[in-house]
Amino acid sequence: xxxxxxxxxxxxxxxxxxxxxxxxxxxxxxxxxxxxxxxxxxxxxxxxxxxxxxxxxxxxxxxxxxxxxxxxxxxx
Amino acid sequence: xxxxxxxxxxxxxxxxxxxxxxxxxxxxxxxxxxxxxxxxxxxxxxxxxxxxxxxxxxxxxxxxxxxxxxxxxxxxxxxxxxxxxxxxxxxxxxxxxxxx
Numbered sequence: 001x002x003x004x005x006x007x008x009x010x011x012x013x014x015x016x017x018x019x020x021x022x023x024x025x026x027x028x029x030x031x032x033x034x035x036x037x038x039x040x041x042x043x044x045x046x047x048x049x050x051x052x053x054x055x056x057x058x059x060x061x062x063x064x065x066x067x068x069x070x071x072x073x074x075x076x
Numbered sequence: 077x078x079x080x081x082x083x084x085x086x087x088x089x090x091x092x093x094x095x096x097x098x099x100x101x102x103x104x105x106x107x108x109x110x111x112x113x114x115x116x117x118x119x120x121x122x123x124x125x126x127x128x129x130x131x132x133x134x135x136x137x138x139x140x141x142x143x144x145x146x147x148x149x150x151x152x153x154x155x156x157x158x159x160x161x162x163x164x165x166x167x168x169x170x171x172x173x174x175x176x
Contacts (some may be wrong), residue, residue, distance in 0.1 A: 008099045010091050019088040023081055033095065034130040043131045048150055052136075063147035067154035071131045 082123035091117035104156045104166040115145045165167060 045053065090113055097110030119138045126134025160166050 005100050006097075008096070011094055012099075016088060016092045016096075020085060023084055025090070030103055031080065033127055034126065036135070036153050038131075041135055045136050048133075049136050049140075052140060056140055060128040060143055060147050063150045067150040070151070070154035071157045 080124055080128050083120060087117040087120040087124070090114075090120065102167050102169050104152075104159065104168055107168065108156070111152075112145060112149065115141060127151045 094110040094113030094117065096134065098107055101107055104117040119141055122134040122141065126144060156166055159171060163170060
């Protein structure tokens with residue numbers, strides 16, 4: 001194990017302690033777990049965020065084309 | 077009922093595991109997998125806060141985030157495949173052409 005990995009480990013353990021400590025110290029509002037309504041989720045997804053869904057579809061399509069283009073075999 | 081602190085703690089631990097992998101591992105595939113771990117930690121936070129607040133927007137953001145992660149993996153794996161064809165290795169220490 002080299003010195004760089006030890007430094008990374010120490011830094012990340014300190015970060016974890018900081019996050020868990022602040023998590024335990026904070027006063028969270030006493031909310032309750034709400035049952036997920038699938039109809040409401042689909043309504044919000046396609047009504048309020050319809051444009052985002054379209055853009056995500058375009059991003060997925062372009063990434064598929066990019067992946068195929070990058071990985072294709074070169075013709076001699 | 078599970079308190080929200082447990083979800084946030086799980087998400088923090090998952091994020092740390094991903095960050096350790098990204099910063100220490102040398103294989104490009106493992107680094108990609110660790111990036112996915114970090115994205116999933118963010119998704120757990122989105123869904124937990126969404127479920128506790130009764131607001132569905134967080135779940136929609138999580139769905140968008142999953143789609144973006146899929147796109148990222150598609151391009152990342154193609155790059156790794158090309159790297160293996162060009163250099164016969166996927167070790168990130170060997171790829172130093174663009175390193176300053």
